[in-house]
Amino acid sequence: MGERIAVGVIGAAGRGGNLLRVRDGxxxxxxxxxxxxxxxxxxxxxxxxxxxxxxxxxDMLASVPLDAVIVGTPMPFHAEQAIAALECGVSVLSxxxxxxxxxxxxxxxxxxRAGSAAYMMAENYLSMRQNQIVKExxxxxxxxxxxxxxxxxxxxxxxxxxxxxxxxxxxxxQGINGITYGTHSLGPLLSWMPGDRVERVACAGTGHHxxxxxxxxxxxxxxxxxxxxxxxxxxxxxxxxxxxxxxHATHNYQLQGTDGCYxxxxxxxxxxxxxxxxRSSKTEWRDLEELADEFLPARxxxxxxxxxxxxxxxxxxxxxxxxxxxxxxxxxxELGIDAAMDMTLPGLVSQRSIEQGGAWLEVPDSRDW
Ligand SMILES: NC(=O)c1ccc[n+]([C@@H]2O[C@H](COP(=O)([O-])OP(=O)(O)OC[C@H]3O[C@@H](n4cnc5c(N)ncnc54)[C@H](O)[C@@H]3O)[C@@H](O)[C@H]2O)c1
Numbered sequence: 001m002g003e004r005i006a007v008g009v010i011g012a013a014g015r016g017g018n019l020l021r022v023r024d025g026x027x028x029x030x031x032x033x034x035x036x037x038x039x040x041x042x043x044x045x046x047x048x049x050x051x052x053x054x055x056x057x058x059d060m061l062a063s064v065p066l067d068a069v070i071v072g073t074p075m076p077f078h079a080e081q082a083i084a085a086l087e088c089g090v091s092v093l094s095x096x097x098x099x100x101x102x103x104x105x106x107x108x109x110x111x112x113r114a115g116s117a118a119y120m121m122a123e124n125y126l127s128m129r130q131n132q133i134v135k136e137x138x139x140x141x142x143x144x145x146x147x148x149x150x151x152x153x154x155x156x157x158x159x160x161x162x163x164x165x166x167x168x169x170x171x172x173x174q175g176i177n178g179i180t181y182g183t184h185s186l187g188p189l190l191s192w193m194p195g196d197r198v199e200r201v202a203c204a205g206t207g208h209h210x211x212x213x214x215x216x217x218x219x220x221x222x223x224x225x226x227x228x229x230x231x232x233x234x235x236x237x238x239x240x241x242x243x244x245x246x247x248h249a250t251h252n253y254q255l256q257g258t259d260g261c262y263x264x265x266x267x268x269x270x271x272x273x274x275x276x277x278x279r280s281s282k283t284e285w286r287d288l289e290e291l292a293d294e295f296l297p298a299r300x301x302x303x304x305x306x307x308x309x310x311x312x313x314x315x316x317x318x319x320x321x322x323x324x325x326x327x328x329x330x331x332x333x334e335l336g337i338d339a340a341m342d343m344t345l346p347g348l349v350s351q352r353s354i355e356q357g358g359a360w361l362e363v364p365d366s367r368d369w
Contacts, residue, residue, distance in 0.1 A: 005067040005327050006031040008090075009048065010057045010081055013040030015095055016072025017048055019122065022310040022317045025303075027324055032064045057081055061088050068118075068327050071095055074168035079104040082119065086111040091118040091327045093320075096183040097344040098337075100172060102364070105341055105348070109366045112337040118326045120333035121340035123187040124315035125251055127322070129300060129307075130272050130288055131188045131315075134255065134262055136295040138192045142276040144259030146193050147234035151185030152252040157242045158210060170212060173242055175219045178203050178351035179226045183343040184250065185238045186228070190342055192255050197342045197365065198228035198236060203350035204358045210243050218243055226350040229360075238346075262288070341366035 004027045009016040012033035020030065033050040034057045035041040045053045054060040061069075061084060068091040071081045079099035082092045098121050099105045112119045125131060138146060157169060173180045190196070205221025212218060223241040230236065247267065255262040260276035272288035280286050300307070300318060307314025319335070326333040345363050353361045 003027065003328065004029040005324060006065065008032040008034065008057075008060050008064060008066045008069045009044075009050070010034045010060070010069055010071050011073035011077075011095075012044040012048065012050070012053075013037055014072060016070050017044045018311060019070055019072055019093075019316055019320060020048055022306055023048075024306060026317070026320060027328065028320075031066060032060050034060045058084060061085060061090065066090050068093065068323070070122075075172045076100050076168060079108045083108055083111040086115055086117050086119065089115055089117050091120075091323075093120050093122050093323045094340075095122050096187075097121075097181065097347065098340040099344060100348075102345065102348050105345060105366065106369060109337055109341065109369050116330075118323075118330075118333055119337045119340070120319075120323050120326060120335050121183070121343065122319055122323075123183050123335055123340075123343060124312045124319050125184040126187050126191050126335065127315035127318035128188075128251065128313040129296070129304075129315075130264065130313075131191070131251075131253070132297050132300055132318075133288060133292055133295045134188075134253075134274075135191050136297055137260070137274070137276065137291060138255075138257075139194070140295070142260050142278055143192075143255065143257030143262075144277075146255060146257040147230075147232070148254075148256040149189035149192060149234075149236045150238075150252075150254040151189050151236070152239040152241075152249065153181060153185045154239070154241045154244070154246060154249045154252070156245060156248065158212065169242075173220075174212075176351055177205060177220050178224050178354040179238060179240050179347035180220065180351070181242065182226065182238050182240055182347035182350070185240065185253075186236065186346060187343045188251075188253060189236050189255070190339070193230065193232070193234065193236075196230045196232045196234065198346040198363050199231050200229045200360050200362055201346050201350045201353055202227050202358050202360045203353040205354055210245075221354075224350070224354060226346065226353075228346050228363075338366050 013035040071094040228236040273285040310317035
């Protein structure tokens with residue numbers, strides 16, 4: 001076993017603590033926790049075995065020697081808290097999206113470039129088992145040239161009682177038109193199109209059919225669809241809907257290449273299916289699971305049992321292992337700042353596009369900043 005990294009968790013009583021639900025074998029020591037809610041913070045401190053707790057993350061950063069922080073707070077705090085940690089030389093695992101404005105993105109990128117601490121975005125859907133298998137099949141060349149991807153996040157959050165009193169979701173996820181929460185859909189697609197990025201987006205919506213608990217119309221249209229033109233000339237299509245009445249379907253994907261295609265299961269009882277020219281006749285779908293023996297990455301194989309207890313199909317644990325490696329070994333995480341920007345910026349630009357009647361707008365490349 002290597003040396004444990006000293007971690008502080010911001011938003012410890014919510015998503016931050018949840019990311020560490022499975023810790024057996026993970027080389028972290030939870031040195032401190034932070035949350036603005038006192039009682040849940042005390043419970044999180046006990047549950048995570050933390051040594052100290054704080055109501056303000058700045059006090060935690062100033063007084064505890066940390067290798068890394070997990071930023072698991074609501075969306076509008078991600079960039080501000082990540083920048084503060086990076087400025088102290090502390091590595092960051094930030095919840096998604098990386099930031100809520102292009103200006104914040106620029107400041108976050110500058111903070112990453114100015115220091116040597118690691119930054120990783122916690123886009124855990126990339127680390128889900130089935131998405132990792134598809135990634136390996138793409139990497140083996142079995143899809144040929146990939147030129148189309150489709151991702152959907154359909155998660156009605158109006159009715160859920162735990163979300164209604166959470167004003168930040170009403171403001172930042174349902175209170176802005178366009179793609180406000182797109183990284184779960186776009187992230188895996190980009191990991192299946194290595195080296196490519198979204199250069200331009202256009203976004204349109206379906207209109208408004210629901211009202212909030214105060215009877216007000218949501219600023220977001222029920223469904224927003226963003227088209228993204230890839231640098232390679234390919235296309236991605238992202239649909240996000242956090243308002244419409246329907247069963248959840250948060251990880252729907254399709255991928256098309258010259259030699260293969262993939263369609264994820266859309267509901268319980270369905271199976272992920274794949275067709276690749278090299279392994280099937282022209283008309284024959286195969287169950288993705290039939291290729292798992294050959295293409296499930298070694299890390300997943302090794303941690304499979306522990307991952308069953310972790311959130312998001314085990315993705316939460318697998319990404320945490322990647323982060324711990326990056327911090328301990330001083331290596332750049334695969335989901336580092338430029339990858340985080342490639343997943344975050346298209347959604348932010350889509351919000352301008354939908355305002356401008358669906359105009360095609362350029363997505364800045366953080367590598368040029
Ligand atoms: N990757 C995923 O699968 C996934 C799943 C759920 C949520 N999320 C993201 O995680 C983030 C948190 O979501 P949530 O549902 O846990 O939200 P939440 O409202 O429960 O907030 C998380 C925690 O942060 C605390 N908090 C709020 N403001 C704070 C501050 N300024 N400083 C310290 N603590 C503060 C809250 O008290 C709460 O305990 C959001 O950005 C959300 O989009 C991601």
